[in-house]
Amino acid sequence: MMDPRVMDPDQEIVHRSGMDDRDVDEVVRVLEALRAWRETERRMSVVSRRYMKLGETDMRALRYIIAMQSHGRVVTPGAIAEHLGITTASTTKLIDRLAAGGHVLRSPHPSDRRSLAIEVTEDTRRAARETVGRSHARRFTAAARLTAQEREVVTRFLHDLAGPGTDEEQT
């Protein structure tokens, strides 16, 4: 009635690759570390979003606006919508929320009078720099502690994780 191998689809791979128990153990440790890190990230993201009273998408939007603005680009609602993968209608409400919270301003677009330039307020830019910057610094430090060869190993592993998985895009 209950299949004990349910959460253990590794057997097939293990069998194919001829790994011994010790190898499997190490691999599992890597995966566990990966899982732990993701969980930490998720939790910290929840904490900092609670702190700034923003939802996940709003936060992503803010990061995007700040990044673009720091490169001197004019950020329009349409561009935000596209970046986030949501509709422009939802983006209008999103900007309403950010504006109500004093995070952004709607300024006229310099050349297209149909459009807008969304600008982040100075206070929010500072706050974002503090919270986002902290976790960025943590990542930076961790990567900086590695030797050159180790960095190469880690980078390769990460690319390996992300790379060939782009197959199941289905629309």
Next chain:
Amino acid sequence: MMDPRVMDPDQEIVHRSGMDDRDVDEVVRVLEALRAWRETERRMSVVSRRYMKLGETDMRALRYIIAMQSHGRVVTPGAIAEHLGITTASTTKLIDRLAAGGHVLRSPHPSDRRSLAIEVTEDTRRAARETVGRSHARRFTAAARLTAQEREVVTRFLHDLAGPGTDEEQT
């Protein structure tokens, strides 16, 4: 008016650690790989959740229930609420949604008549195994491709990322 260092808080760390340009470049590559992987994960999660017509929390709940059940544990709504970090009221609605979608059943708890045992249906268990299992297999394969020393490097790096960041819990 516009500070070009806004998204570049790395300068201080770089300065402290006495890294040269080449080092910085490599570190940035590591971080970029990290970011790319996270983005991939996020996108794929969106895709598979759309496929199963489930929200993020519902999916997490399902994974939790399947995992516990596979260890022979009785899963109660309260335990689900605690694991997800949401209220029991929200969990009631969550279970309503999962039950309406045919993903779980409310069965009587074997020993406590106030409580319930939430059970995943066979169909959903199979579907979850397929989608979740695929990305798990991808991670497993990537980790399996590493040598023993490389696995150690990666694990250490990941722990380093997740580890000391648990300081800012602020309730």
Next chain:
DNA sequence: TGCTTGAATATAGCCAGGCTAACGAAATCA
């Protein structure tokens, strides 16, 4: 110039998924 078509944002109204408060039923404790 004046008209038409398309682009960019906004509005209205719907649904999902969180929350708090209050409740009933069962377990537990004095």
Next chain:
DNA sequence: TGATTTCGTTAGCCTGGCTATATTCAAGCA
């Protein structure tokens, strides 16, 4: 046994998505 605590549910609210539609302006053309 009676009081208290625990567990899940219900009711009602708010946020953040969506679609469909409206509004305003830009751009191309007769």
